[in-house]
Amino acid sequence: MTYTENDVLQHSSDKLGIVTRESLPLDTEPEIISLRPGTLAEYIGQPEIAETLAIAIAAAKKRKEPLDHVLFHGPPGLGKTTLAHIIANEMGGNLTVTSGPALEKGGDLIGILTHIEEGDVLFIDEIHRMPKAVEEFLYPAMEDFAVDFVFDKGVHARSHRYRLNQFCLVGATTRAGLLSAPLRDRFGILKSLDFYKQADLIQITKRSAALLDIGIDNPGAKELSRRSRGTPRIVNRLLKRVRDYAQVRGNGTITKQTVEAALALEGVDKLGITxxxxxxxxxxxxxxxxxxxxxxxxxxxxxxxxxxxxxxxxxxxxxxxxxxxxxxxxxxxxxxxxxxxxxxxxxxxxxxxxxxxx
Incomplete structure (x- = not known):
């Protein structure tokens, strides 16, 4: 006896109830809830940087060109990686993520560059830790969208230039002073991220709480933001710990008293000192x-x-x-x-x- 595809699907759905042609809501749900905003419209804080990027992205799309290379520098947790994801989303390209220490040899970087498609975004975190030999491969890639290969040695040495698809490089560093001048000068947009204001952190706290499906009142959001050291990454981390406390020791809603009790266990005081x-x-x-x-x-x-x-x-x-x-x-x-x-x-x-x- 032979079975058609429809017979198999029907038999499987009757017996198990899990095979179907339709895409179920569960299929499109992310495995982990991301608190990271996906567009500039969702991004909270750093208004000057957001406006600069919005103008640059709109202009690049109007000219149908890749965005100028971007360098973000500032303390950890202020949104450098988030902004790289936003740039890729806004420009409609794919995002390739790596880090300076991961690029040990020139071949590591060349392998990534040669697989980048037109309009994609390459994000290099901790770019100041990239070896000097690898960094020099970036110079022609950033300026001319090309990499130079040298074949053989001595009198038989010959060079070949390989053309790359046009891309946008986004670099992030916590130590801008350790970047070499030739590399730093090749970025068209340089932006320094500063600690966030409390009003912005309150908005971030409420947005994250909504995504995590946990209730939080205004005094609770204010107290949590006050203890987060002006850093979105820390406010989101502390929010998850306070959420745990509220669900186990409280009534499931985050209040000022819940924040104080939960963060006392974490050793975080009123100034955010650990x-x-x-x-x-x-x-x-x-x-x-x-x-x-x-x-x-x-x-x-x-x-x-x-x-x-x-x-x-x-x-x-x-x-x-x-x-x-x-x-x-x-x-x-x-x-x-x-x-x-x-x-x-x-x-x-x-x-x-x-x-x-x-």
Whole structure:
């Protein structure tokens, strides 16, 4: 006996109820709910950057050209990767994502560049960590949309230029000063992302809560945004922890009291200061008499990576004035003493160090 495709489909649906020609809602649902906005219209905060990109994208689409190469720099979690996704969506191209440390050899980059289609977007995160030999392959790719191959060696060496499809390179870095001048100058749009205002973070909190299907009142959103260090990534991370607390210990709705109780367990205070921040400040105050202290010395005392302190801890502490950076090193400000409730005259006492540092 032979069966047609319709017979198989009908038999399967009768027996199991899972095979059908129609696309079910479950088929189109993402595996993980993304809190990342997909368009500039959905993007909240950084109004000057959003407006600049909107104009540049509209102009590029009108001319039917790829967008100028874009470089974003700023502390982690402020939306550099999100903006790269938005640029790809707005330009109607595919997004290829990689990072500077992942591109170990020139061949790694060439393999990616030769597979990019017309109008696509290449996003390189932590672009300042790209090896110099790989970086030099980017120069002709960014300027002329071509890469140069060298065959053979010595007197038999010959060069071949391979033409690439026109694309847009989006670079992201937390250390703009470590980028070489030739690479930095090849970007047409350079934008610095700053910490977000509380009003913008409140909007982000409410939008994310709606996507996560959790209720949150205005005082709760305000309190959560106040403790998020001006960073969307942190506000979304803390929101998920507060959501867990509200569903297990509360009534399923996030209030100001819920936020305070949940973040007390996380060690996040009213300024968004974490346990690592407090250890960092107390190290400067107690071990180095309030500073100045070199970052390598602080890193060795804390047994934390220097890059972690420079990229994650220091930007926010500098922003709110708890530390200052001098030519001699880092110093704790008077505000840091007050926030930690440390008496400046007793800061060097050994018994206080033992009781309060770790």
């Amino acid at each position: 346990d690592l921040d407090r250890r960092y400040l107390k190290t400067i105050i107690h071990f180095y008499n309030g500073g100045p202290a070199g970052i390598e010395a602080i890193s060795a005392t804390l047994q934390e990576e220097t890059d972690t302190l420079v990229d994650v801890v220091e930007p926010y502490l500098l922003k709110i004035g708890l530390i200052t950076r001098t030519s001699s090193g880092r110093k704790a400000s008077e505000s840091a003493y007050k926030h930690l409730s440390i008496n400046m005259t007793d800061a060097n006492s050994q018994d206080i160090i033992q009781r309060t540092l770790f």
